Amino acid sequence: MTSKTLFKKVLVANRGEIALRIMRALRELGIPSVAIYSDADALSQHRKYANEAIRLPGRSSAETYLNIPKIIEALRVSGADAVHPGYGFLSENSDFCQAVIQAGATFIGPSVEAMHLLGDKVQAKDLMRKFHVPLVPGSPGALQNVEHLREVIKEAGYPMILKAAAGGGGRGMRIIRQEADIKEAYDTCKREALSYFGNDTIFAERYIINPRHIEVQVLADGKTGVHLFERDCSVQRRHQKLIEEAPSHYLNAEQRARLGEIAVTAALAAKYEGVGTVEFICEAPDRAYFMEMNTRIQVEHPVTELITGVDLIQEQIYVASTKTMRLQQSDIQLRGWAIETRINAEDPAQDFMPSPGQIQHLHLPAGPGVRIDTHIYQGYTVPSEYDSMIAKFITYASTRDGAVQKMRRALSDFECEGVPTTAKFHELVLQHPAFLSGEFDTGFLQTYQKDIEDGLKGSSADTTYGPILAAFQTQTAADGRVPNLAPQPSTWQQRARFEATRNN
Amino acid sequence: MRWVNRKKDLDIQLPDQISIGVWTDFRCGAEPLQLCWEPLLRTLFVRKGPGQTEVPLKYRASVLRKFPGEMFSELLLEYVGGQEPLTQKMHQELAIHVPGLEGRAQAAGAKGEQVRSPMVGKVLRVLAQGSQAVERGQELLVIEAMKMENKIYARNPGVIADILVAPGDQVSVNQLLIKISAP
Incomplete structure (x- = not known):
């Protein structure tokens, strides 16, 4: 395939690992890429990786990666003929898609119409019903009255959930588990829908636990x-x-x-x-x-x-x-089989508290069957303005067990100093019997929360070297010393500081 | 920090000094341009002006150079990813010199020095003579180490005051070889 038939230049309207992922694909296709970066991302890798970069003044998402006029202006300056939105930010925003088309460029994604149609949950479900795509059993549209609800339940069974058509975010919902609840749930849901959303249209669906x-x-x-x-x-x-x-x-x-x-x-x-x-x-x-x-x-x-x-x-x-x-x-x-774990700059031991900061030491896993998609590097400061995901580890093997083993190996090879990550959490999940058996659902973490928490709190006392490690940690803590190397500025930082103070 | 222009016919006017992360004016031919050095990203960005696209020139590796008598890292700038008119001319033709510690004496305009051996080895030849006037970068002696001949140069101009070694002598790291006094 030659690049002649493809785009001349593509602007990547995103940041972080996905911006890099897209730019790599573009480079392999022989298409030059354009990066946009916020002031908080001046030292982010996508600025350097792209063939060209354009600064968007400001630090917050609203001022930069979510700012349609600024991005369209960057598109004009760069002369790119297409925009890749990545995920998050403006990727599912039909106004942005429309603005890109109006600027004379191609939006790499679905049409405005398709985005609109699928973005609206009620419209999307109506469409799917027409094409016989299975939907959660329940009322095909708005409920007429309590009798209607009883009929729906007769067909779909318990438990059932009532939802406001205009609702969202878990508000205005009622779960029905038995015959006796029907009347009261119907009335309450209808009343709440009207007071919360100004619209008393409600529908019923099977509640799947x-x-x-x-x-x-x-x-x-x-x-x-x-x-x-x-x-x-x-x-x-x-x-x-x-x-x-x-x-x-x-x-x-x-x-x-x-x-x-x-x-x-x-x-x-x-x-x-x-x-x-x-x-x-x-x-x-x-x-x-x-x-x-x-x-x-x-x-x-x-x-x-x-x-x-x-x-x-x-x-x-x-x-x-x-x-x-x-x-x-x-x-x-x-x-084969592949597994991905998301490495977030969050501290799993402290209820996944976000932990932006500078990465003082970094060693990324490698080796057969391991793919790392990331934008971090040693010395990089994880900004507090954006998503906490800093890396994705993906492993591949011929079997599920093989892929899990590779992931466990990759996670244990990972070294990251300065920013707590969710890597330890993943290590614990990946050795949990329920995960290994493959027999689990979206309730996995709720069900086994205690096991994981104990693991996060517990030291490595169960291993042969555990007592030695524990003693070492206690000793260094008593001395007021940090058990690992104190953060040292990199040679480049030292160089930079030196250069900054020189006069010639 | 200095700039190296490897292509002598390339008319580039570089700023004498640039600050990290700050856009500084320079000129390439008749074209006025701006550059911004980001050491943490190991990249030099070049643009035509504010609000314009920035083109990254990266350095993937630095070379430690010791010639002539001065130690510095040379960061060879390159443009990765196809052709770009703005940086085509500058691709692999520009380098940043980041001086090592030895470079500072020279930068300060010092004269005279004590020449010490940078390595363990055997003195093969002594090329300087007593009372001889030497220029910066002049070859003083040759030390053999690891089957290679290594030339030792004068870092600063001066007059040879004393030669402390003779051909065939074993020398150790930091051993004083020659004293050069200020002219």
């Missing part, structure tokens, strides 16, 4: 589409994904193929273009219900890349520039 979260990666050009199998993102903390894997241990080959077909149907229902993810909640392996479609590349896309060998970002750029696909379903084969 701790479902499995399974999502299917799709790639489409609006007319045809392929799926790239599923990812299982069931290890979550407060609805934040922490560990993802592909494929899912939960599905067999037949269920996998069927879910893939459903996902492609869902994408094509919205005439979807580019890469996207169809999220399902699974009550049972053969009972997966459409939840929503994410119209962007996702954080966890590398696990799919490893098991299929497809570079999703390159394919996304290819589809956006040529409006055609170069992959068929038969080109995509599932091979």
Whole structure:
């Protein structure tokens, strides 16, 4: 493939590891990249990695990576003919998509219409119903009255959840577990919906306790589409994904193929273009219900890349520039198992408290089957303005056990001084029997919270060297010494300070 | 810190001094440009002016140079990722000199010195003579170490006051070899 048919220059409207990930794909395709960076990111790697960089004055997201006029101005200055939004920030903002198109450039992602349609949960579900994509059992639309609710429950069964159509964020919801609750729940929910949201339209859905979260990666050009199998993102903390894997241990080959077909149907229902993810909640392996479609590349896309060998970002750029696909379903084969852990600058021992700061020492894992997507480097200061994710570790092996072993090895190879990370937390999850068995759901962390917390608090006293380490730590603490090397400025910093004070 | 222009026919007017992270004016041919050095990112950014795109010139490795008699790191700047008109001319032609500790005496304009051996080895030849006037960068003697001949240069101009070694002598690190007095 020559770069002639592709874009001339692409502006990456993002930061951090995903900006680097996209720029790497662009470099491999021979397309120059343009970075935008905030003042807080002046020493961030994406500024250096891109072929060109443009400063967006300001530190906060609102002033910079979420500022549509500033980004459009940067687009004009750079002369780029396409924009890649990455994930987060403006990636699912149809106003931004519209502004990019108006500026005469291509938005690497779905059309404004598709983004609109899939961004609205009620509209999206109506569309999916038309295309026979399975939805959570419940009322197909607004509930008329209590009798209507009783009928719905007769068909869908208990437990049931009542939701306000205009609601969100968990407010205005009522769970019904038995016959006696129906009347009261209906009235209360209706009343609350009216007082909270000014709209008393409510609907009913089956309440699924701790479902499995399974999502299917799709790639489409609006007319045809392929799926790239599923990812299982069931290890979550407060609805934040922490560990993802592909494929899912939960599905067999037949269920996998069927879910893939459903996902492609869902994408094509919205005439979807580019890469996207169809999220399902699974009550049972053969009972997966459409939840929503994410119209962007996702954080966890590398696990799919490893098991299929497809570079999703390159394919996304290819589809956006040529409006055609170069992959068929038969080109995509599932091979092996991949796991991703998100390394966040958060202290798991202190309830995942965000911990920005300077990385004084860094050693990243490497070796066979280990992929590290990150933007951090030794001496880098993790800014407090943005997301706490500083790295993604992805391991690949022929089996799930193999991938887990590689991840445990990678996590234990990781050294990061100056900024507490969630690496230790992942080490504990990856040796938990429930995780190893593969039999767990989104309630995993709630169920085993105590095990993990004990692990985080506990020293390594169970190992042979534990007592020695503990004694060493006690001794150094008593001396007022720090058990590891005191943070020293790097040679470059010393150099810089020296240079800054010189007169000639 | 100094600049090295490797391509002699390239007309680049570099600033005498730049501060880290601050945009400084310079000129390349007739074109006025600005540059900004970020040592932590190991990159020199070049742009046409405020609000314009910045082009990164990175240095992936630094070379420690000891010639002539001065020790400094040379950071060879390169542009990675295709062709870019703005930096094409400067690609691999510019370097930043970050002086080592030895460089400071020279920078201060010192004269005369005590020449010490930088390594363990055997004196092969002594090229200077007593009372001889020497220039900065002049070859003084040759020491053999690890099967290689290493030339020792004068860092500062002066007059040879004393030669303390003869060919065939074993020398150790930091051993005084020659005394040069100020002219």
